[in-house]
Amino acid sequence: MSLLKKVLFVPPVLVGGLAVFVIGVAVVDRHNPYDISLDDVDVPTFVTSDIIFDQGNDFSTSLPFMGSAIIDVDGDGIDEVFLGGSQTTPDGLFKYVDGQLVAIEGLAGLKKGKTATFGSMVLDVDKNGTADLLVAREDGLWLHRNNNGVFTNEKLDAQMPADTTALSIAVADLNRDGAFDMFVAGYIRNDLVEGQNLFTDNYGGTSQLFINNGDDTFTNKTKESGLFYKHNSFQSAFIDMNRDGFEDLVVAHDTGHVVTWKNNGDMTFSRTSNPLSEEFGYPMGLGITDLGDDGYTDFFFSNVGTTAPDFMVRGTLTENDVSNWKWLLFKNNGDFDFKDIATESKIADFGFSWGGVFSDLNLDGKDDLIVSENYIGFPTHKFEALRLNGRLLLQKDNGEFVSAGDEAGVQNRFYSISPLTTDFNQDGRPDIVHANLNGNSKLFLSKAGKGNYLKVKLPNDVSSIASHVSVELANGKILRRPYVSGEGLCSDSSHDITFGLADSSVKSIIVSYIDGRIDNKVGIFTNETVSF
16 A cells, blocks of 8 residues: 555655655656557547545545445346445445436445445356345455345355455355355454555465355365465456466465465465566556457556655565566466566556556457556545546557546546446447545546447356457457456456457357356357357
């Protein structure tokens, strides 16, 4: 996160100069550090509106996070939005009506007590065709089953350690019994936080692996699986990183590393090396895509970036410890061989960031990146004029990303924890929600533009986790994307996979499920949704 709970003494004669310096850095930090032209890029444009919902967490009594998710509550094909509340406010549920997201009266039955909602995950747990909601709260893990558009409220018997808050949830069917298992990222309870720059093991929360007994009760298998560690964690996801038919696990630690865990195929995991294994940073948000259409899943990780000077974020690191405050982009070359290509992709040198989500916003066949920014605990971010705008980065043909938030009309100078994407207005182009802490969230609704698309909808249950989808275009090009569940930070965007086709169409679709099943469809597909 970025600041010590420790007051730094500054001599009075330096206060004025330091203030001018900090303000100057904040303003510069908002600008684009890369000189890249938008001349050859189709810039999508958006219309902005408020989502009337003040989550109300001012960081005084709870950790500075909130859950958010895209979920089709009523099964009509148009998604709703779930936003997590604080200790003093209820959760929020919003329906798309005439270009706006408006509150659903009664929250479709969703209820919680005086506890903050930190992470949410959408999954059809009972495979009845409706989207259920898994939620991580201060008081534990909750399952809200969807019964024809009305939710039940069930606390799961899956206990986190007494000093640990459940922050986010990753799901998979690790033992192939058809029931969902959970890896729950754990963060130290807010009242036990000693500082936010402690780069030490054995401090923080303890994440947990819960294996489903087949009836949505759970057995804790954290130690037996080899996944036991004590360190604050933000976001995780189960992805088959080496395409061997087993769900591997990627985890973003606070004040530490990105950790890539290999699934050994026997319900145990082994820690593997990656570009941040020997360096220290603040990997927080997690974005997931296939940048090169090679069938291997690549990852974006947010970081504190250029916003804070080294002395403010270095914390307990020694002079011999190697730090990396830049944004990270791991290109997966297979067999757990990752290379950080953030610098060459022109995304490394932006400011403080939280969640990041990939989506093809202009339908040109290349996934773009939307990133949340601003931290409620950072001094300059107390003032709206000094906050960052969030980043909308469009991917070019050469793999570089170019900042286009101003041109697209996507600016969010609030405390965004994560972006979300789905297609509310059914024009084929992804729309964007910024889930904002302590203030109204924002809807960015896409305007009409050029480009064909194809949406692929897999069963929204645990059988689809870690699947891969490839489409062959009429022009011979092949696009590949992973099925993504739990992207961003404490959030879950639409699970429908949108392929931008530019001016082409699709002639075949192949789905490779994690259990070895292959499904395919052949025909001419364009500007439509194909369900499996």
